[in-house]
Amino acid sequence: MKMMNGNEAVARGAFEAGVKVASGFPGTPSTEVMDYTKHRYSDIYCEWSTNEKVGLEVAIGASFAGYRSFAVMKTVGLHVAADALGGAAGSQINGGLVLVVGDDVGRIAGDDYNDVRHYGNMFNIPVLEPADSQEAKDMMIKAFEISEEYTTPVILKITSVICKTTSAVAIDENYTYQVKCRNKYKISFSKVIMTTMMMNAKGSEHPKLTKCFNDFPAHMKRLAADCNEFDINKLELNGKKIGVVTAGTPYFYTKEVLPDASILKVGMVMPLPEKLIRELAEHVDQLYVIEDGHDLMEKNIKDLGVSVIGKALFPKFPEMTRFTPDIIEEKLIPNAPKREVVDGIPFRLPVTCAGCSHLFISEILRKHKIKTAADVTCGLIGCFPHMETYSLQKCMGSSIALAHGYNVATDHKENFVAMIGDGGFWATGINGLMNLIFNDSQSTTIIVDNSCLAMTGGQHIASSDFGFNYKPENKLEIAKVCEAIGVKDIVTVDAYEFEELEKAILNAVNSNTNSVVIVQKPCVTRFKLPKSDAYSINQDLCTQCRKCINIGCLAIESKKGKDGKVEIVINEDLCVGCGLCSTACKFEAIKS
Amino acid sequence: MQDTGKNIIIAGVGGQGILLFSNLLSKYYMKLGYELKISDVIGLGQRGGGVESHFRYSTKPVLSPFIKAGDVDYLLSFEQTETLRYLHCMKEDGIVFSSTFELSTSSVNTRLEKDMPESKTEIIKRSGNKTFIIDPDENKSSDFDISKMMNIVMLAIYSEFRGYPHEEMIQIVKESVPEKFVVGNLKAYEKGISIARAKLA
Ligand SMILES: Cc1ncc(C[n+]2csc(CCOP(=O)(O)OP(=O)(O)O)c2C)c(N)n1
Numbered sequence: 001m002k003m004m005n006g007n008e009a010v011a012r013g014a015f016e017a018g019v020k021v022a023s024g025f026p027g028t029p030s031t032e033v034m035d036y037t038k039h040r041y042s043d044i045y046c047e048w049s050t051n052e053k054v055g056l057e058v059a060i061g062a063s064f065a066g067y068r069s070f071a072v073m074k075t076v077g078l079h080v081a082a083d084a085l086g087g088a089a090g091s092q093i094n095g096g097l098v099l100v101v102g103d104d105v106g107r108i109a110g111d112d113y114n115d116v117r118h119y120g121n122m123f124n125i126p127v128l129e130p131a132d133s134q135e136a137k138d139m140m141i142k143a144f145e146i147s148e149e150y151t152t153p154v155i156l157k158i159t160s161v162i163c164k165t166t167s168a169v170a171i172d173e174n175y176t177y178q179v180k181c182r183n184k185y186k187i188s189f190s191k192v193i194m195t196t197m198m199m200n201a202k203g204s205e206h207p208k209l210t211k212c213f214n215d216f217p218a219h220m221k222r223l224a225a226d227c228n229e230f231d232i233n234k235l236e237l238n239g240k241k242i243g244v245v246t247a248g249t250p251y252f253y254t255k256e257v258l259p260d261a262s263i264l265k266v267g268m269v270m271p272l273p274e275k276l277i278r279e280l281a282e283h284v285d286q287l288y289v290i291e292d293g294h295d296l297m298e299k300n301i302k303d304l305g306v307s308v309i310g311k312a313l314f315p316k317f318p319e320m321t322r323f324t325p326d327i328i329e330e331k332l333i334p335n336a337p338k339r340e341v342v343d344g345i346p347f348r349l350p351v352t353c354a355g356c357s358h359l360f361i362s363e364i365l366r367k368h369k370i371k372t373a374a375d376v377t378c379g380l381i382g383c384f385p386h387m388e389t390y391s392l393q394k395c396m397g398s399s400i401a402l403a404h405g406y407n408v409a410t411d412h413k414e415n416f417v418a419m420i421g422d423g424g425f426w427a428t429g430i431n432g433l434m435n436l437i438f439n440d441s442q443s444t445t446i447i448v449d450n451s452c453l454a455m456t457g458g459q460h461i462a463s464s465d466f467g468f469n470y471k472p473e474n475k476l477e478i479a480k481v482c483e484a485i486g487v488k489d490i491v492t493v494d495a496y497e498f499e500e501l502e503k504a505i506l507n508a509v510n511s512n513t514n515s516v517v518i519v520q521k522p523c524v525t526r527f528k529l530p531k532s533d534a535y536s537i538n539q540d541l542c543t544q545c546r547k548c549i550n551i552g553c554l555a556i557e558s559k560k561g562k563d564g565k566v567e568i569v570i571n572e573d574l575c576v577g578c579g580l581c582s583t584a585c586k587f588e589a590i591k592s
Numbered sequence: 593m594q595d596t597g598k599n600i601i602i603a604g605v606g607g608q609g610i611l612l613f614s615n616l617l618s619k620y621y622m623k624l625g626y627e628l629k630i631s632d633v634i635g636l637g638q639r640g641g642g643v644e645s646h647f648r649y650s651t652k653p654v655l656s657p658f659i660k661a662g663d664v665d666y667l668l669s670f671e672q673t674e675t676l677r678y679l680h681c682m683k684e685d686g687i688v689f690s691s692t693f694e695l696s697t698s699s700v701n702t703r704l705e706k707d708m709p710e711s712k713t714e715i716i717k718r719s720g721n722k723t724f725i726i727d728p729d730e731n732k733s734s735d736f737d738i739s740k741m742m743n744i745v746m747l748a749i750y751s752e753f754r755g756y757p758h759e760e761m762i763q764i765v766k767e768s769v770p771e772k773f774v775v776g777n778l779k780a781y782e783k784g785i786s787i788a789r790a791k792l793a
């Protein structure tokens with residue numbers, strides 16, 4: 001037995017399944033699946049790819065070569081990779097192909113209220129959902145078996161709860177790694193190619209046509225029938241009053257609150273075990289479905305003609321973001337005690353680390369009222385109302401194209417600027433830059449070169465000086481690539497050179513050509529940059545104008561002093577001495 | 593009577609070493625042969641956000657990774673605004689350990705929200721639960737940085753309170769923290785014991 005969190009357990013499962021290739025793109029909560037795979041199991045080839053679509057395509061290629069492969073990403077990332085998944089779904093699979101997808105159930109990591117199981121419905125592929133670390137390991141292995149047996153990609157849905165919950169996992173200490181390889185098919189084409197062929201094949205048994213065809217509807221039918229016997233789908237017949245169909249951690253909430261209920265715990269949430277559902281429905285007076293995320297199992301059960309209560313009793317977002325034992329108790333246990341949270345506790349908006357380069361950029365943009373689109377980066381904290389730097393923000397890699405769109409619509413009268421992280425730039429932002437060049441746009445792009453994907457914990461990217469497969473000669477230089485793409489005006493500045501940075505941004509914004517400002521400073525937190533002496537505020541000079549607070553630095557606080565009077569103070573434990581706040585104070589109250 | 597298990601919430605803000613704390617504690621309970629589930633829900637903890645760890649040990653298999661409101665035996669909190677968020681989760685005879693440390697929230701700093709008019713420490717004391725308030729400022733030491741090692745101080749306080757053998761806890765700390773931090777951690781642990789003994793006297 002070993003204590004493991006869900007991410008660790010999935011990595012162990014990959015190892016025991018004999019996986020050869022792991023690829024993907026970081027995203028909370030599932031990033032550490034890759035970290036554990038890389039650091040514990042050196043037999044497995046690992047890469048962080050430039051984005052999720054590339055990552056999945058790498059895994060698909062490896063699978064066609066016959067080797068078990070997985071791609072890891074968060075649900076938002078699968079939106080990027082969806083086209084690649086559509087290509088693989090229904091096609092011939094050699095080595096098992098698994099997508100490990102982190103679903104931000106409960107919006108714990110701050111994501112949209114998404115649900116990865118939609119991809120199971122849309123592409124007609126199986127989705128497995130573990131409820132604890134042991135199941136995470138076991139289902140990872142099962143996912144590869146299903147993938148090969150039913151010739152389909154399989155999604156292993158792990159959630160922000162599973163990923164961060166630690167529990168015991170049975171480990172065979174004597175297991176020795178054995179790579180699995182299976183070459184069943186010589187070709188594997190997308191459904192589009194295949195079905196075109198099939199239409200022509202009607203009436204023709206020519207082997208050139210039939211060898212291309214993979215009868216995917218038949219495979220899925222067989223899976224739907226077989227899954228009633230899968231041991232990951234467990235029917236626990238108990239009391240006759242309440243029956244619950246549930247999956248993932250809600251299974252445990254249900255067991256704890258309703259110990260007498262009859263429960264169908266589905267480990268494979270797509271397709272559903274129809275026979276078991278009917279058996280449970282017949283056994284109980286009232287059937288409920290308790291599922292996190294969208295009402296997908298509910299709809300699928302209702303499609304079978306079985307009546308079940310789900311969101312009518314448990315309204316979904318925004319009423320609730322995820323199930324808790326408390327919610328089940330409140331709705332299904334008569335006279336459950338009501339407990340009220342203490343009133344008026346202030347909430348915590350996310351704050352940027354002290355000394356972060358994003359704060360320098362944000363300060364200059366705000367000072368000069370430069371309208372800017374933010375990307376998905378640590379810098380997006382500048383969208384929140386305690387900073388109010390940015391006016392537009394959408395998905396990862398989008399800011400360059402967003403700004404370009406704004407500029408063409410407004411005939412380039414205002415230069416609407418794009419701010420993007422280096423990771424977002426390589427992921428998909430670079431397409432936005434190429435696009436604006438050949439469409440003759442004059443936009444300005446600020447690329448925040450902090451040498452990593454900071455927001456997800458500092459993973460390497462194409463322009464990092466480190467990485468799983470890093471070699472100095474393969475490092476991509478942002479400036480050189482921008483030049484090659486055709487950007488007219490490129491400057492590189494150190495974030496802490498405030499005046500130079502200010503000049504560079506203003507020059508770029510005011511010039512009438514397309515431009516890129518590359519702002520360099522390694523991520524303070526990821527690379528543990530050395531601290532300088534802390535700054536402090538002279539209370540005699542401070543007028544409480546609060547300008548320094550709007551910088552957004554974690555170290556600057558507004559606090560009641562000993563005499564009960566509010567003071568603006570610098571937390572010396574947090575301050576790294578970057579000096580940005582002293583630039584912002586007009587009253588010279590902040591000194592080192 | 594044998595301890596059949598407890599539900600503990602460990603709370604605080606990013607950077608306070610809460611994950612290390614729950615890791616150390618889990619090693620102790622594992623040695624005793626308990627079943628465990630520990631859920632570390634970190635929002636944007638890295639940047640001063642709230643951190644919340646649900647820690648359950650039991651002689652029977654632990655089901656839900658989250659503790660239902662009303663089922664918490666111990667709340668160990670490193671930041672007092674965070675303490676407030678879990679007071680309603682306590683059992684009637686549940687016990688609160690709370691540091692008076694406070695990291696102001698960005699929403700109050702920027703006046704998006706008013707701070708609570710009343711002293712947070714007083715609200716905690718009034719909660720109806722038995723409370724232990726620990727003031728890091730009163731317990732500053734030149735031997736270690738209490739702002740960084742409150743987790744070890746808290747571990748000692750909790751162990752003393754539960755009557756756990758300190759040698760075993762210290763051994764776990766020694767095995768788990770990097771060599772160069774061991775001395776400072778042990779000083780912090782000793783401090784915790786003396787704080788707890790003074791409170792319990
Ligand atoms: C499509 C997609 N994939 C992954 C993520 C998770 N994610 C959020 S921020 C981030 C890293 C951003 O890195 P970078 O662009 O370099 O900005 P930084 O945080 O370093 O400033 C990632 C991978 C996401 N939000 N969307």
Ligand code: SF4
Pocket residue numbers: 352353355356357358378450454455523524525526639
């Ligand atoms: S993690 Fe790095 S990039 Fe992100 S806010 Fe902190 S210092 Fe800035």
Ligand code: SF4
Pocket residue numbers: 537541542543544545546547548549568584585586587588589590
């Ligand atoms: S900017 Fe200067 S004067 Fe204004 S609140 Fe901050 S320290 Fe005080």
Ligand code: SF4
Pocket residue numbers: 354355534535551553554555556570574575576577578579580581582
């Ligand atoms: S010098 Fe000012 S801006 Fe820089 S870290 Fe310290 S408090 Fe924050």
